[in-house]
Amino acid sequence: MDDTTRTRRAAHDYVDRLEHRDWSGLAGLLTDDVVYEMPQTRERIRGRDRFLRFNIDYPGDWHLRMRRVVADDRTAALWLDVRVAAEQQDACVWLEVSEGGLISRIVDYWPEPYEPPPGREHLVERW
Amino acid sequence: MDDTTRTRRAAHDYVDRLEHRDWSGLAGLLTDDVVYEMPQTRERIRGRDRFLRFNIDYPGDWHLRMRRVVADDRTAALWLDVRVAAEQQDACVWLEVSEGGLISRIVDYWPEPYEPPPGREHLVERW
Numbered sequence: 465m466d467d468t469t470r471t472r473r474a475a476h477d478y479v480d481r482l483e484h485r486d487w488s489g490l491a492g493l494l495t496d497d498v499v500y501e502m503p504q505t506r507e508r509i510r511g512r513d514r515f516l517r518f519n520i521d522y523p524g525d526w527h528l529r530m531r532r533v534v535a536d537d538r539t540a541a542l543w544l545d546v547r548v549a550a551e552q553q554d555a556c557v558w559l560e561v562s563e564g565g566l567i568s569r570i571v572d573y574w575p576e577p578y579e580p581p582p583g584r585e586h587l588v589e590r591w
Numbered sequence: 592m593d594d595t596t597r598t599r600r601a602a603h604d605y606v607d608r609l610e611h612r613d614w615s616g617l618a619g620l621l622t623d624d625v626v627y628e629m630p631q632t633r634e635r636i637r638g639r640d641r642f643l644r645f646n647i648d649y650p651g652d653w654h655l656r657m658r659r660v661v662a663d664d665r666t667a668a669l670w671l672d673v674r675v676a677a678e679q680q681d682a683c684v685w686l687e688v689s690e691g692g693l694i695s696r697i698v699d700y701w702p703e704p705y706e707p708p709p710g711r712e713h714l715v716e717r718w
Binding site (some may be wrong): 576 | 595620630631632633634636637641644648654655659661662663666667668670681683685700701702703704705706707710711714715716717718
């Protein structure tokens with residue numbers, strides 16, 4: 465398995481372990497000193513134990529589905545479909561993988577819906 | 592040049608041509624029927640001419656810098672640092688590339704800052 469295949473696999477496994485609340489499986493994908501960041505809130509969580517706790521405690525019956533993953537040897541970008549009850553949101557996640565194939569850094573973006581500014585209606589269609 | 596290298600190059604060129612307002616150069620990177628989507632506003636622009644017009648007309652002295660790109664043979668994910676005067680925002684962009692190496696689909700996410708919900712202060716640091 466080449467490094468790109470390994471990184472893509474880590475990305476799929478990451479989403480799978482979260483979706484299945486397989487916390488020991490998730491722990492096995494992460495470096496001890498994994499860093500998790502949410503730039504929109506300027507929040508950072510350091511270390512596997514705290515990151516697991518964050519996920520275990522996260523409220524709501526959330527579900528994740530991979531829409532797309534792009535990987536190279538040490539980085540992956542994930543486009544997720546996230547659902548909590550009837551609410552749907554997309555997320556963009558950036559992963560860095562260590563030399564040993566473990567996830568060492570996770571950066572999450574949670575883009576919210578908003579109304580478009582006026583002035584471009586002649587160019588766009590809405591869905 | 593293999594397909595992954597070509598797709599990564601297209602991603603870098605896309606940002607470069609936008610940043611330099613090189614509209615003919617940008618046009619040369621796109622398929623005639625390129626589709627541009629902004630899922631947060633549920634807006635879609637069809638076709639190269641309209642997409643160019645959208646960018647030419649876009650207000651503000653905006654500047655783009657590539658923070659990261661991940662590419663495979665036909666897809667790229669771009670993490671951008673976007674600045675308009677003193678305002679800074681990150682963007683996540685997904686590109687699809689045609690068999691001929693032209694960009695055929697662009698999906699933009701513009702995540703906005705927000706305040707974190709209470710209850711996780713014991714796990715996180717802020718920056």
